[in-house]
Amino acid sequence: MLGNFAYCNPTKLYFGEESLQYLNTELPKYGKNVVLVYGGGSIKKNGIYDEVLEILNKNGKNVAEISGVMPNPTLEKLYEGVEIARNHKVDLLLAVGGGSVCDYSKAVSVSVHCDEDPWEKYYLKFEEPDCEIIPVGCVLTMVGTGSEMNAGAVITNHESRMKIGHVFADENIMPRFSILNPKYTLTLPHYQMVSGIYDIFNHICEQYFSGEDDNTSDYISEGLMKSLIHSSRIANKNDQDYEARSNIMWTATWALNTLVAKAKSTDWMVHMLGQAVGAHTDATHGMTLSAVSLPYYRYIMPYGLAKFKRFAVNVWDVDASGKTDEQAALEGLAAMESWMKELGLVMNLSELGATSDMVEEIADSTLVMDGGYKILDHNEIVKILRESL
Amino acid sequence: MLGNFAYCNPTKLYFGEESLQYLNTELPKYGKNVVLVYGGGSIKKNGIYDEVLEILNKNGKNVAEISGVMPNPTLEKLYEGVEIARNHKVDLLLAVGGGSVCDYSKAVSVSVHCDEDPWEKYYLKFEEPDCEIIPVGCVLTMVGTGSEMNAGAVITNHESRMKIGHVFADENIMPRFSILNPKYTLTLPHYQMVSGIYDIFNHICEQYFSGEDDNTSDYISEGLMKSLIHSSRIANKNDQDYEARSNIMWTATWALNTLVAKAKSTDWMVHMLGQAVGAHTDATHGMTLSAVSLPYYRYIMPYGLAKFKRFAVNVWDVDASGKTDEQAALEGLAAMESWMKELGLVMNLSELGATSDMVEEIADSTLVMDGGYKILDHNEIVKILRESL
Numbered sequence: 001m002l003g004n005f006a007y008c009n010p011t012k013l014y015f016g017e018e019s020l021q022y023l024n025t026e027l028p029k030y031g032k033n034v035v036l037v038y039g040g041g042s043i044k045k046n047g048i049y050d051e052v053l054e055i056l057n058k059n060g061k062n063v064a065e066i067s068g069v070m071p072n073p074t075l076e077k078l079y080e081g082v083e084i085a086r087n088h089k090v091d092l093l094l095a096v097g098g099g100s101v102c103d104y105s106k107a108v109s110v111s112v113h114c115d116e117d118p119w120e121k122y123y124l125k126f127e128e129p130d131c132e133i134i135p136v137g138c139v140l141t142m143v144g145t146g147s148e149m150n151a152g153a154v155i156t157n158h159e160s161r162m163k164i165g166h167v168f169a170d171e172n173i174m175p176r177f178s179i180l181n182p183k184y185t186l187t188l189p190h191y192q193m194v195s196g197i198y199d200i201f202n203h204i205c206e207q208y209f210s211g212e213d214d215n216t217s218d219y220i221s222e223g224l225m226k227s228l229i230h231s232s233r234i235a236n237k238n239d240q241d242y243e244a245r246s247n248i249m250w251t252a253t254w255a256l257n258t259l260v261a262k263a264k265s266t267d268w269m270v271h272m273l274g275q276a277v278g279a280h281t282d283a284t285h286g287m288t289l290s291a292v293s294l295p296y297y298r299y300i301m302p303y304g305l306a307k308f309k310r311f312a313v314n315v316w317d318v319d320a321s322g323k324t325d326e327q328a329a330l331e332g333l334a335a336m337e338s339w340m341k342e343l344g345l346v347m348n349l350s351e352l353g354a355t356s357d358m359v360e361e362i363a364d365s366t367l368v369m370d371g372g373y374k375i376l377d378h379n380e381i382v383k384i385l386r387e388s389l
Numbered sequence: 390m391l392g393n394f395a396y397c398n399p400t401k402l403y404f405g406e407e408s409l410q411y412l413n414t415e416l417p418k419y420g421k422n423v424v425l426v427y428g429g430g431s432i433k434k435n436g437i438y439d440e441v442l443e444i445l446n447k448n449g450k451n452v453a454e455i456s457g458v459m460p461n462p463t464l465e466k467l468y469e470g471v472e473i474a475r476n477h478k479v480d481l482l483l484a485v486g487g488g489s490v491c492d493y494s495k496a497v498s499v500s501v502h503c504d505e506d507p508w509e510k511y512y513l514k515f516e517e518p519d520c521e522i523i524p525v526g527c528v529l530t531m532v533g534t535g536s537e538m539n540a541g542a543v544i545t546n547h548e549s550r551m552k553i554g555h556v557f558a559d560e561n562i563m564p565r566f567s568i569l570n571p572k573y574t575l576t577l578p579h580y581q582m583v584s585g586i587y588d589i590f591n592h593i594c595e596q597y598f599s600g601e602d603d604n605t606s607d608y609i610s611e612g613l614m615k616s617l618i619h620s621s622r623i624a625n626k627n628d629q630d631y632e633a634r635s636n637i638m639w640t641a642t643w644a645l646n647t648l649v650a651k652a653k654s655t656d657w658m659v660h661m662l663g664q665a666v667g668a669h670t671d672a673t674h675g676m677t678l679s680a681v682s683l684p685y686y687r688y689i690m691p692y693g694l695a696k697f698k699r700f701a702v703n704v705w706d707v708d709a710s711g712k713t714d715e716q717a718a719l720e721g722l723a724a725m726e727s728w729m730k731e732l733g734l735v736m737n738l739s740e741l742g743a744t745s746d747m748v749e750e751i752a753d754s755t756l757v758m759d760g761g762y763k764i765l766d767h768n769e770i771v772k773i774l775r776e777s778l
Contacts, residue, residue: 002632004405009398012560015652016393171401214623216616216636220643223612227605234603243391247605250651254609262639263404 002213003263011149011257012177015250017242019179020051020139026177027059030135031091034061035084037105039069039097043141046187052096052139064088066108069097071285072156072163072278073104075119081108082118085134095138095175098196099145102138103165106153106173109134123155123164133170138178143185143249144196144286146203146256148178156279161365163275180253182246190239194343195286197232197248201225202270202289203256209297209307210265210372221260222314224251229315229339236343267372270296273384276366283352290345291352294337295387299380301329304373308332349388359385391602392652400538400646401566404639406631408568409440409528415566416448419524420480423450424473426494428458428486432530435576441485441528453477455497458486460674461545461552461667462493464508470497471507474523484527484564488534491527492554495542495562498523512544512553522559527567532574532638533585533675535592535645537567545668550754552668554660569642571635575628582628583732584675586621586637590614591659591678592645598686598696599654599761610649611703613640618704618728625732656761659685662773665755672741679734680741683726684776688769690718693762697721738777748774 014022027034034056043049056063066081085093085108095105111118113131121127140148147153151173154165185193208221228251234244254260273296274288281288301308309325312318312332320328337347346352354362363381376384403411416423423445432438445452455470474482474497484494500507502520510516529537536542540562543554574582597610617640623633643649662685663677670677690697698714701707701721709717726736735741743751752770765773 002405002635004403004407006401006403006411008401012395012397014393014395016391018393022395214620214632214636216613216620216639216643219612219616219619220609221612222615223608223610224605226611227608230608231603231605243603246391246652247603250605254605254648259643263635 005263007258007262008171009149009174009257009259010171010176011174013149013180013253014177015180017181017183019181020055022177022179023052023055023139024059026137027056027061027092032060032062033064033089033091035064035066035088035090035093037066037069037081037093037095037097037101037108039067039071039101041067042187043096046184048096048139048141048184052094056094064090069101069104071100072282073100073107073154075155075157075159078104078107078111078118078155082111085112090134093134093136095136096141098140098142099147102136102140102147102175103145103153103155105136105138106147106151106168106175107155109136110168110173119155119157122166123157126166128169129173133172136175138175140178140180140249141184142188142192142196143252144199146200146252148175148180149253149257150174152256154275158279161279161361163279164367165271165275180249182242182249185245185249186240186242192284193239194232194236194345195284195290196252197228197235197286197343198290198340198345199286200248200252200255201228202286202293204228204260205293206268206271207261207264207266208311209300209304210267212306215264217260217262217264224255224260225315227251228255232343265371268369269372269376272367272369273381276362277349277352277354279365280358280362281353287346287352290340291347291349292384292388294333294340294347295384297333299384300372300374301333302326305329307373349385354389356386356389359389394652396647396651397560398538398563398646398648399560399565400563402538402569402642403566404569406570406572408570409444411566411568412441412444412528413448415526416445416450421449421451422453422478422480424453424455424477424479424482426455426458426470426482426484426486426490426497428456428460428490430456431576432485435573437485437528437530437573441483445483453479458490458493460489461671462489462496462543464544464546464548467493467496467500467507467544471500474501479523482523482525484525485530487529487531488536491525491529491536491564492534492542492544494525494527495536495540495557495564496544498525499557499562508544508546511555512546515555517558518562522561525564527564529567529569529638530573531577531581531585532641533588535589535641537564537569538642538646539563541645543664547668550668550750552664553756554664569638571631571638574634574638575631579628581673583621583625583734584673584679585641586617586624586675586732587679587729587734588675589637589641589644590617591675591682593617593649594682595657595660596650596653596655597700598689598693599656601695604653606649606651606653613644613649614704616640621732654760657758658761658765661756661758662770665751666738666741666743668754669747669751670742676735676741679729680736680738681773681777683722683729683736684773686722688773689761689763690722691715694718696762738774743778745775745778748778
């Protein structure tokens, strides 16, 4: 905790079974023209669409729609949505769905009044918007990405096979409000649930496995990881356990709303590997992360041994007495592996459709980050991907 | 994590050695008339006053002052400040000091445009403001209260011997921005530092020792407590250790900015006891808490045994194997007691000037809260106070 930093996260969260009613509190704050953004239509099956539309109508809103936002929102879809939002003279983008829908809405929000090409400006040059930003509200139906309380937006460009996330610096790009009803997550298939749980866990890891200083953020991360491991085991046995699912939902938000990264460098290499895999296979995000995680962590462990030992002791209750740091650290990763298998996560890339002859290409499109314990070169990435197959 | 709740904390925090310069970023957002609020003048000795005034002048502000805000701000002082702020047609209240100065500024902020008596409205009836609220900014020079990122404001009424804190519901009462420079805390006397550390620790305890459900907030609390214990030991040996002091500063903010109380009932009985003692002795806040804590926790332990056992294991690393829950829980409190003595905290009320014949009167003015493991009656309060003497 030595550096200089700013923290501001103004998103208003409404949490709980009764939270949707607070849409009535928020909507009057914005203009008449709302664009409702959603995915493949599951919200029509489970009734959320009808509930939201009724509230929008009751509040006298003029509603247009962007539907069919895919799990990895594409650049083409972004262009399409920007067009719809412009034509509707949008005052509020209301994202109803999971992280992809929320991410996508933020990408639309900074592009509606942008004169330049958003891919070029935000995803290749990583610039901040200098135009008006359309406010985003969110009704969250799936947990994992933390998108409901951050300024991140991942977009996939199929043409260049690049999946890039931009975490914007401006807190005005964070949703103005997010409605978190754990009940909405109960209809999610088990596979999606555990995939989301691993995504959450890995978000914390990405921020935890970096730095050697003494930092309160790492203690908060350990608390979040312990809560998540605890609740995930309950939810894995009974995915209708509201208490466990509500704790998972809340943990997901705090795992990636900038708090646990404060005054730290961060890693994000597992996400870079996973996103490269995602761009080539369109596999579920959390599973691309679980498949590459252990080969990656075992590879970098020697470069951040003290933190991996601390992880073993503080998160996995490994008894380190009489063990070398390396033994204790490996025992922590073994405990993590058991937990991952217990949840039924995908533990190798082959299961996701990646093949040996795709490795070089995936490695080529993997962005290399420099905040973790080891900056990887091409050969190291290839090695990790091969071990993940 | 079962209930319904809202979370919103829009305070912008600037943290670190370079953070004061961000006053230049914030000041242009507000009108010309600034009231600078501070305490006994230590900021004049250490140069912060001059630095702040220079920035205010550079930004063309018209500055009035409220000085001499005391450690337990009084109602008379509140009336005086409201008068100054009204006459100055205040646009921004800039609190430069510790929690008392920041609390006081918030109390002024909701009173300037209030037609009713603020003591009556906010502290006896616990009403929310229905008038315009003056924005508050804060330059924090002392840590402990968390006032820099919450909507709480404690005021003492000497006439009725009541010290009452109102945590307002409206997030607009939270400081709009707070500047947290750990360097400013390095000049604080050791006694004040450890008193602040215990205040922080107890804030977490007040929110942790309640409820029997499964809640992510408790895991975050455990992380914060572990970080604080760790850093406090370093700072106690060397109070010029910037890293330890910066972690303590950051922990203090997150210990009381509403996060770890979410979806929980909370206790706050140690604060009620301590505040009653404070109103009778004017003793340092943190020390009133440390003096009553262990008699209180040992008394309520049987009513929340599972949580006290968890506290022992997760916070104090007590090995519970082969022990009854009660043995493990008591061992946790004993570890806490050792730590408190190590810091040199005041462990009894006599040292603070409280005498046996004051006990009944202190008990009479102790507000009884109902969120903890046991609702105390008058005799129980008297018993705890006598054990604290």
